[in-house]
Structure formats: structure tokens, C-alpha cells
Amino acid sequence: MVDKPAPDATRRSEKSRRAIYDAALALVGEVGYPRTTVEGIAARAGVGKQTIYRWWSSKADVLLEAFLDLGERLAQAAGQEPYAIPDTGDLAADLKAVLRATVDELLDPRFEVPSRALAAEGLVNDQVGREFVSKLLEPQLQLYVARLRSAQDAGDVRTDVDPRVALELFVSPLAQRWLQRTGPITYDYTDTLVEYALHGIAPR
Amino acid sequence: MVDKPAPDATRRSEKSRRAIYDAALALVGEVGYPRTTVEGIAARAGVGKQTIYRWWSSKADVLLEAFLDLGERLAQAAGQEPYAIPDTGDLAADLKAVLRATVDELLDPRFEVPSRALAAEGLVNDQVGREFVSKLLEPQLQLYVARLRSAQDAGDVRTDVDPRVALELFVSPLAQRWLQRTGPITYDYTDTLVEYALHGIAPR
Amino acid sequence: MVDKPAPDATRRSEKSRRAIYDAALALVGEVGYPRTTVEGIAARAGVGKQTIYRWWSSKADVLLEAFLDLGERLAQAAGQEPYAIPDTGDLAADLKAVLRATVDELLDPRFEVPSRALAAEGLVNDQVGREFVSKLLEPQLQLYVARLRSAQDAGDVRTDVDPRVALELFVSPLAQRWLQRTGPITYDYTDTLVEYALHGIAPR
């Protein structure tokens, strides 16, 4: 049993890559993830199927890269620091602002279908899941970690608090509502989350 | 175009239904959700494919019912109120106990594969998602709502707090870690979540 | 390693079989054998590919049966004994008549393309070759054997002659010219063959 030799990445067609990304995102948006097929992506991109299988292992893999690429392009287009969390000194205000922006993004249909599709695939497909988390999710969460550390330095957050856990108090509820549609997603909701998380729900 | 007459449910074979549930759960456990096929379920259950399509609309639908049924059977076997939340008067202790039990369940491989599969399907398939949430998830969350209301009556939780939102502070982080594998799931972790949620992370 | 169970021939769709035969013969006639594909036959016949692979092992196999079926249908349509060799008592005249009819058939484009295709496939594919010879070719040659035996009884052919070999003297040259295009095929030519074969080419 021999592995076939890895393809020569230096000779890869950039045009095809682009066309495949575009086709994949377009199809997922139009017909949904399950009805998006490798064959369909190839046809739409004007590309042979083998060109897809040469560089990606599955439909999910294509979509993951396409989505990462989309993120990068939008980031580049939008300016330099697209996902940084502001640090005005007012922790509650900063978190509310960022979560409101996240709400906007989650409700943007351009993102919704492909990212929900990827998240779903990631639940069931370990490899996709790991990559989704490590390339997309965790880097964003680390921004919250940084902001919370700064807040600890400023005395706004107890120093015995683990920022990696603390951030989940406001991020995970939003994530779950979005993923599993367990409730509406609004500015009010995220503002409330921040308040509850920062001050707790017990009387003081 | 006429709808075909609905099948007569009174003549339905209970034996087939059972066999289909069992086969579906067994297959999902053995080969995973994507490689579980309607054909495979029918063959394993010793049932014609049409018998499946007559009563269910899809593989996901079969699995959803099979899973609900499993839950009911286990509930019946275990006693009357398996998922009630204790009310000892110590809110923190009660929540920690329930969350520790939930951790055990989430890590039980008999549950893990099918429920993760259903959750994944629910992300992408609206109908399955709604049913998953309304039949499985929300009833459990309402137990937390009830316990938090009781805590409000006892003065352990501020009365201006919305219990339906508040419960997400400790439930959603656990859900997200489990669904998306964003971090380890331990008793320590859930204990910490309860503490942060109840008292907040800001210094007092 | 288990063989999959043989399909149940009693439940076979006669309509599909017909449609496949027709499509196969039509396509071979229109685009030639090499550009006739299983996919094309299925599409033209309005049939799933699996229905072809369920009952036949290859494109050649389909075409072989289609051709045999065509022969049977034409035979039935044409009357009872389509390919019998007349026995008027005049061996030379009888053979010339039959060979002239054969010339007509070989030059009929409806037969030419598929039978040449089958013959070609038979050269390279043992199974097809055996079946082509045993089901199509040899039965025809046996008619010549019978006629030559009758001629031996009548004293028109030496009794030490092997009819199975003797018939090749006039049949094989025609076959080779047709198969390999080594020369023109005309009534004159076949008449000449019969004369040479019957009387030899040495002076008497």
C-alpha cells in the first residue's frame, strides 16, 4: 500500500482555488449545505472534480477553507484590526459593544448558512471540528481573554478568576442560542448577559 | 396531485417500531451518524424500507424519535422524576450536583454519539432542530427556571433577574464545550461556572 | 468476502430491458461502439445505471444480448426459418444464393456497426468472444454443415471431406474481408469463392 505522492503545491492554479471557494460559498448559500455536492462545486467553478479532490479531502474541508479565506478577505477589506476588542477602560461597555457587533454578524445571512453548516459538520466530524475551533473560534475567544486580563490589571475583575472560563459566561449563551435556536438574539439579550456575568445574579 | 392517504396508525406494527428504534441507535453507535443509512436500519431491523418511509420522513426523524423513546424508557426504568433538580435550600450546592450529573451523562458514550448527531442535524435541518429543542432541550431548561424561581422566592437570587437568561450562564458554557469541544468537561469546571454565575466576576 | 445475492429475475422489468436494448443498438449505430457508454445507454433508455449493472456485466454484454434479441425479433418477424440454406439439389447454386444474401446483410448498415463492434470486442474479451461464436456464429455455420452433408449423400461432395472445415473455404474469406476490410465484398466475389472451393484451383 503506497501513498500517492503529494501534489506539487507550487504549480497549483490560483484561479481554480478562487473559483472553487466562490462556488462553494455560493452553493451553500443557495441550496444549503447538505444539497451542496462536490460535483456541483466543480461544475459551478468550471473545474474538474479531480482538482477538488487533489487539494481537499471532502466537501467540508473545501468549505472550511473557503470560509477562512472569506474571513481573511473581509478582514483585509475592512481595515487592519477587524476583531480586536476595544479597551476604553469601561469593561462592561467594551464587551457590550463587541457582542452587539457579533450579533450583527451572526444575523448576517452571508455568514449564517456557511458557518452554521461548518459548525454542524464539526459536531460530527472530528477533524473539521478541531480545525473549526482552532482556526476560527479559539482565536476570537483569546481576544476576550486578553481584554479580561487587562481588566484584572485595572482591578475590574477579581484576580482569582480564570479569564478563559469567565468569557464563556457571555459568549457561550449567545453561541448556543445561535447554534441551537434556543432563543432570540438581540442587543438587549447580550447586554443582559454582560451584566449578569460581571456582577453575578446573587444579591449583594 | 393528490396526497396519498395517511397510513392507518392503529394497524401499525409495534414490533417493527421497536426493532427500528433499536437498529437505528445501535447503528449510530457503531458506525456513526453519517454512515448510518435508512437501508442499513431496515436491514438490521429486518424490516422493509417502505415501513420506515411510511412512518418517518428521514433518517434524522427516525433517530430523533428513537432517542426520545430511549429517554422515556430510561426514565421509566430509573424511577419517576429522573431529571428534577433537588431543592435543599442551598442553591449553589443543588446546581453543582445537577451539573455534575449532567457531566456524567454527557461523557457516557451511549448518549454521546446519538445526541451529538441529533444536535448536528438540528443545526442544519430546521425541523429537526425545532423538535430537538422543544422536546428535549427546553423541558430540561425549564427545570432550571423552576429552581431559580424558587431561589428568588428564598431571596437567594435577585428578583430583577430573568431566570431563563440566568440559567444560560452555567448551562450554555457546558453545552458549548461539549458540542464544539472547545474545552475539557470536569466537575471542577462546572463548579466554577456555578460560582462565577451566582456571584459574578467583578470584585465586590 | 460475500457475493451479493443474485437479483430476482422474476421481478425484472421487461419494459426496462426493452428500452435498454433499443437504446444500446441506437447509440452504437449513431456514435459507434467506443463512444457508446453505459451512462449514455441508461440516460437514453430512461433507466438508472444500476439497472444495467444489475443485469449485465459490461457494455459489451448488453450489446451482445441486444444483438441476439434483435436477431430473434427479426427472425420471428420474417417467418419461421430465416437462415436455413435451400436444398434444391444444385449445391453450387444454393451456396451462391446464401452467400449473396449474406453479402446483403453484411452491407446493411443496421447490422454492420453493432456486429462489427461485437466481433471486435470478442477478439479481446474472451467471454464475449465465446458467447458471440457459440450463440451467433456457430449456429449459422452448422447450417452449412448440414447442407454439405446432404450434398455428400447426393454424391456432390467427397465423403472423406470434413464439412466443418470445408465450409470455411467460402465462409472465412468473406468473413475476413468484412472484418478486416482486406478487399471488396460483391456477388462476383462470393460466386468465385464457391467455384474455387467446390472444384479447387488446380487444373483437372
Add this chain to the structure above:
Amino acid sequence: MVDKPAPDATRRSEKSRRAIYDAALALVGEVGYPRTTVEGIAARAGVGKQTIYRWWSSKADVLLEAFLDLGERLAQAAGQEPYAIPDTGDLAADLKAVLRATVDELLDPRFEVPSRALAAEGLVNDQVGREFVSKLLEPQLQLYVARLRSAQDAGDVRTDVDPRVALELFVSPLAQRWLQRTGPITYDYTDTLVEYALHGIAPR
């Protein structure tokens, strides 16, 4: 629409040509004609695919030339006039000897697979067929024509006989048995053919 400039044959790599011939013949012998691919030939010969397409139009074309070349090399190795027909004055003996040699060749596995493959391709592919006949078959048949002419001069064959037709009486039956496997190929058989052909089958 411009034709691309014909490649410069003077700069052609003789080493590649040889390697391609060898690879083509070896592959046809090992896996059969249909499973021999241009890609396989190129890989085996250590040659780029384009080098094949630059000089030949198809797999059949490569194989035809490879086979012609093989013939030439064997001829050169074996002596000067390998395929001449002896002329001892005894026509029957001379023909029998040559046909026996042909039987040997036809049964030699080194020749069998590629020549059968070429013959098959020639049935279906006009261009290959013409070249196969004109370059390989007809030159051999002309040797028989010459020998029969000489026999006519000697009075051993009637002068009204067309040698080009007459030779088919013993050559074509052998050809058909070999091509279509319609019967065994033996010395006895070819001897009988010569006798029947020379003297006819009718009583004298």
C-alpha cells in the same frame, strides 16, 4: 485556426521512442490491451505524456508502430528474408510449410496478445484498420500471390484463377479460427485446408 508546427523529427529522442515501444508491448502483454493506458505507457517508459502525444495520435497508433518495429527487429535478428515463401516446385508442400510456420507464430504468446489487440482495434477504428492491413497483412498476402503466380507459370494452378482470391481459401480460414476462436489451429488443419483448396471438395 492555425495548426501547431509539426515537431522536428530530427531532434527526436531515440531513447524515448525505444522505451515507449518496449513499455507499450510489455503492458499489453501483461494487462491486456484495454487496460493499457497512455498514462501507464508514459510512466513505465519514464517519459512525459506529451512525448507520446507529440509523435503518436493514440494508444492504438503507438502499439501499431511498436508492433511493426518488433517485427522488423525480429526479422533482422532472424536473417534476411524471413517471410518469403519457398518455391521448391511442389506447391502443396510449400504452402503447407509456410502455413505450419504461421501456426507456430500465431500460437506464440509474444505475438498473440498484441496482434490480436491490434486486429480488434482495427475492426472498429478505420485508420488503424487500414494501416494494419496495408503495412502488416497485405504485404504478407502478396507473397502468396507471387507463389501462386509462379505455380500458374508451372502449370500447377489454372490460369483463369485469381491468385488474390485463391490465397484466401487457405489463409482466411486460419485467420478466422485465430481471430474468432471458432476452432482449433493445428498442422493437420492447415494441411487439410491446402488440400481442399488446391483440389476442391467435389469428386473428380
Add this chain to the structure above:
DNA sequence: CCATAAACGAGACGGTACGTCTTGTCTTTCT
């Protein structure tokens, strides 16, 4: 003696077809 142009190896590309697999429907036969 190098410049340069063609043939060369390698292999990525857009395609077509393969033979397999699964879906959801339809049909037959049995109970």
C-alpha cells in the same frame, strides 16, 4: 563557446465515464 530553441520529464488542469452506493418510490407477494 555559448545562446537559444526545441524536445523532454513531470504533472496540474478541465473533462468524461466508470462502477458503487444510497435515496425515496413502486411493485409484488405474503399474512
Add this chain to the structure above:
DNA sequence: AGAAAGACAAGACGTACCGTCTCGTTTATGG
């Protein structure tokens, strides 16, 4: 009438080759 069985139309899967098209790299004169 429901069920077991399984054939059917449809169409995606992932693979194999096709013939074309770059890429550098020999190679082999010819200025």
C-alpha cells in the same frame, strides 16, 4: 391493508484516464 422484499429512476460518490497545457531541464546545434 400492513409488511418484507427488493427492483427501480435518480444522481452523487471518489477514481482512472483522457488529451491539453504549462512548467523548469536537458540537449544539440548554429551564429
